[in-house]
Amino acid sequence: MSEIVFVTLAIALLWLVVAFLQPLAGRLNLPPTIMFAGVGVAIGTAAVVLLSSPLATRLEDVLKPIVNQPVPSAVFLYTFLPILIFQATLSIELRRLLEDLAPILLLAVVAVLVSAAVIGFGLNWAFGVPLLAALLLGSIVATTDPAAVVAIFRDIGAPARLTRLVEGESLLNDAAAIALFSWLLTLLVYDYSFGLTADSLWPAARDFVIAFGGGLLLGSVGARAVALAFPLLRGSRAAEATLVLVAPYILYILGDRFLGVSGVVAVVVAGLVLGGLLRRRIPPGNWQHLLDMGEQVAFWAGSLVFLLAALLVARMLSDFDLRDVFMVLAVVVAALAARALVLFGLLPALSAIGLSQRVSHPYKLTILWGGLRGAVTLALALAVTENRFLDPEVKRFVAVTASGFVLFTLFVNGLSLRRLIRWLGVDRLSAVDQALRGQVVAIALADVRDGVARAGDRYGIPAEVTGAVTGRYAPRIEDAAHPGGLEAVLTERDRLALALIALASQERSLILSYHEQGALSPPVVERLSRHAERLIEGARTEGRLGYARTARRALEFSRGFRFANAVHRYLRIERPLNRQLAARFEVLLALRLALTELRHYLDARIVPLLGERIGDIVAEMLQYRETATLAALDALRLQYPDYADAREQSFLSQFALRQELEHYDALRAEGLLGPELHENLRRSSLAAARSERRQRLRLDLGLDTVSLIRQFPLLANLPDDRRARLARLLRPVFVPPGAHIMRAGERGRGMYFISSGAVEVRRPGQDEPVRLGRGDFVGEMALISGQPRSADAVALSYCRLLLLDAADFEAFLKANPEVRDEVEAVTREREAENLVQDGAGPGDPAPDGEAAGDESAPDRLAPAEGAEPEPSNAPQGVAGGSQDGGGQDSGGQEEGGPENGGRDGSSRGLQAG
Incomplete structure (x- = not known):
């Protein structure tokens, strides 16, 4: 019991030292990790000296936990390592990391193998160290510690790309080095007497590949599982922080102990993937809370592990001799040579074949000299010294050489890195x-x-x-x-790209703020956040054209929408299409609000910074986006006005709730509300909001066939029994804007009754298309004449149609003479009208869907009850606001069906803008 007390006291005292060292390091302009290492070595050395002095009897209980540290290597690897790696990866933006994935993988994986090989074979050749032991040391010292280097970079304002390269290398470097270390340690323990033989090398290499690949898979699956669990936590920051805290430990132990894969690789991948998912799916405040919590826990763990590891250095270097000095220097030279070979030999090859942007020589020299080693290297060396199956000489060699190498990189490389950066001019702004x-x-x-x-x-x-x-x-x-x-210094093209990048970044912030207010669902937030990121990438890589092309995609019908429409059309399943339409409402509403706010951002920030000319161009592009978005939203609003109103009310209600809670918080901070009353007001407001959210918004497609039949004047006088029989023959079809209902030249397989929406009939060679609305029908001419269809019919807005198959059409007309007479009368009118327009002979067939007289005028939709014309202020095709071309390219399905896409007039405007 007393031993636990003294160990706890020693750890508490070390944390107390950390609390005072952190500000002291800032005052001395030193990286904290170097400060921790120096103080840790000093404390460890003092403890060794005092333990051998006359004072040892009085201070033995305090000094023994420091010298003979009761913290085994497993504690370093299982308690500290997962959270340190996970927190570092969680805060990295995966998209930015992918920009330099090739050089990062080269530095993190290839450089580890090259360093281990150069160090291993070099020590074996120069000092006669057993090859496996030398290679094991090479894998240990290949792990780099980014903490000190990144601290220096941020302090002097080093370029973001340089910081990204070093951070990415260090994170993936640890995973590769530890996987290699585990493989070599297994060889050393079980096959040491045989050395490197074909019988031992091939199975171990296979196990290494399986462990690394299995870690990738485990981390990816684990991250997605954690992300799926987040909605169950209902936005509780404490619960979310707890889940994120335990996830790396579960993945690390599961992979390392139970599945036989690399736990470190799993944790690295999980952090990168989960960071990318959560950044879009949870409110910004919750995301920042996770980062703050992780940074604090990582600081505690990192500082303590560094001090504890540094304390061991004195013990491991207690019998340091001259041969060890030369061996450490040889490792330093070999490690630098290996990194130089990768940086100056292999990295340019990546640029030459187009896999990476060029890395300048100052960057390479900084990365070369900035490969500091730290706590992970010491922890792996400690693990070797505790392995009872290894030869004592091997354990001493690893402990002494690794410790000496760590001290050299920290106190030589680390203390001179800042001067090197300034000498190279890396910190100077372009x-x-x-x-x-x-x-x-x-x-x-x-x-x-x-x-x-x-x-x-x-x-x-x-x-x-x-x-x-x-x-x-x-x-x-x-x-x-x-x-x-x-x-x-900047061309107009560059300034415009800069403005568009800033605009897209602000758009992403606005979307996340709507999420913070609870106004958008997580899937819609994720979709719009990804769209904003694509806007940034488009503006960065292709400037104005890339931004415009990406902006159009936000209004396109997604693959999920097209699939849901096909499921509804062929399988008559309504729920997926219902869900997709509801999501489209949210997307268009959020875009409309964001674009409105972006105008204020344009005037307040971009114009003063980049000038009126750039402001005018960006304003024009925003105008085109607003026009297309409003047209697409109006098309939905015309079809589902009640749902649109309810959705906007929900958005405003969530915004009002956020304002109300912030008002209560402000009154509490000012002392005008006591804690009890403040909590009571918050609870009552949140309870009312939860009650309102329980009344979930549901979009009704309104495709009940019997109800729709009653709306048609042509079918209104049918007896109930015939109406019921007809309902069994008719198939409801939902058609999005721009979709082709039928195409000229195809065989007529049925006719369509228009329940709601607007349809445009386009006949080849005809100047003005004909628009049809609710109560009209289209497609009957091909069925009556037996000829191919002679016109295209395209949906102008969201349409609800009733499809009557050709065979059922003929049988229905035979059974209902009065309906046949009506259809034939309309057919004769259309034939006569076409004869007048075309000068055709009496025997020429008339196009499907073309009516006669005033009934067929282009403005026919105006007086038609329930008709939903295309908004008059939008260019032709903008009502769809979603497609970029017809047929297979736009709709993603076969031509000729209602699910096919049309052309988007707004896209032409956006490109022109």
Whole structure:
């Protein structure tokens, strides 16, 4: 019991040291990890010295836990390593990492193998160290620690890409090195007497590949399982933080102990995948809480493990001799040579074959010298010293050499890295960044100056006093502003791309803020967030054209929508289509709101920074996006007005709830509400919101066949029994805007009754198309004449149709003479009208769907009851707002069916803009 007490006290004292070392490191301008290492080595050395002095008897209970540390290597690997790796990967944006995936994998995987080989064979050749032991040491010292390097990078403002390369290398590097370490340790334990033989090498290599690949699979599946569990937590930040905290431990132990795969690889992949999923699926406040919690836990774990590992250095170096010094120096030279070979030999080859952007020589030199080693290296070395199956000489060799190498990289590389970066000029801003920085500073200082002037007026401060303060800003603004502005260093194309990237980033922030307010469902948030990220990528890679092309895709019907429409059409299953339409409502509503707010952002931020010319171009592009979005939303609103109103009310209700809760919080902070009353108000408001959310919005497609038949004047006088029989023959069909209901030249297989919506009949060679609406029918001419269809029929808005098959059509007309007479009368009118228009002979067939006289005029939809014409303010085709071409390319299905897509007039406008 007393031993546990003293161990706990020793750990508490170490954390106390950490608490004071962190600000001290900042004051001394040193990376905290280097500070921890130095203090840890000093404490460990002092403990060793005191334990052998006369004071040992009095301080033995305190000194023994420090010298003979009761924390085994398993504690380092199972308690600290998972959370350290997971937190670091969770905060990395996977999309940015993928931009440099090729060089990162080269540095993280190939460099590990090259370093282990160069160090192993070099020590075996120079010092006669057994090859497997030397290779094992090579895998241990191949693990890099990004903490110190990244701290230096961020302190001096190193480029983002350099930081990304080092972080990505270090994370994947640990996974590859530990997997290699486990493989070599197994060889060393079981086949040491035989060395590297074909019988031992091939099974071990196979196990290594399985372990690494299995870790990739486990991490990916585990991350998605955790993401699927998040909705069950109902937004509880404490529950979400707990789930994220335990996930890496479960995956690490499950892979390492039970499945025989790499737990480290699983944790790395899980962190990257889960970070990408949660960043879009949970509210921004909850996401930031996870990052803050993870950063705090990782700081505690990282600082403690570094101190504990550093304490061991004194014990491991207790019998350090001159041969060990030369061996450590040889490892340093071999490690640098191996990294140089990868950086200056293999990395340019990636750029030459187009797999990577070019990495400059200053970047390469910084990465070469910045490969610091730290706690993971020491923990792996400790694991070797505790393995009772290894030869004592091997354990001593690994412990001494690894410890000496870690100290060299920390105190030589680490302390000189900052000077190297400044000497290479890596921290210097480019001409573009300098101009952008100057413009931003000038605008900010001008805003501050104006704010000071207004404050002086408000508080009645004399004008001369206020002027003395505001006058200081004039020379600062003049110094900050770049001569000629950004136009002097950036082309109009580059400034436009910069504006569009900023605009798309703001759009993503707005979508996440709507999610924070609870106004959007998680799937819609994820969809729109991905769309905003694609906008950023499009603007970055292709500028204006890439942004415009990507913007059109937000209004397209997704594959899920087309699949749901096909399921509804052929299997008569309504729920998937219902869900897709509801999601489309949310998407269009959120886009409309975001685009409106983006106009204010354009005026407030982009125009002052990038100029009026860029502002005009971006405003024009926003206008095209707004027009297309409003047209698509109006098309849905015309079809489902009640649902549209309910959806907008729900959005505003969630926004009002957020405002209400923030108001209560403000009153509580000001002391006007006590804690009990504040909590009571919050509970009652949240309870009312939950009650409202229980009344889920449901979109009714309204495709009940019997009800639809009653709406047709042509079928209104049918007896109930005949109407029921007809209902069994008719098949309801939902058609999205732009879809072809029928095409000229195809065989007529049925006729369509239009229950709601707007249909346009386009006959080849005809100047003006004919529009049909509710109560009309189309497609009967081909059935009566037996000729192929002579016109296209395209949905202008969302349409509900009733399809009557050709055979059923003929049987129905025979059984209902009065309906036959009506159909034949309309047919004769259409034939006569076509004869007048075309000058055709009496025997020529008339196109399907073309009516005569006023009944067939293009404005026929105006007086038709329930008709839903295309919005008059939208260009032709914009009502669909979703397709980019017809047939297979746009609809994703065979031509000729209602699910096929049409052309999107808005896309032409956006490209032109």
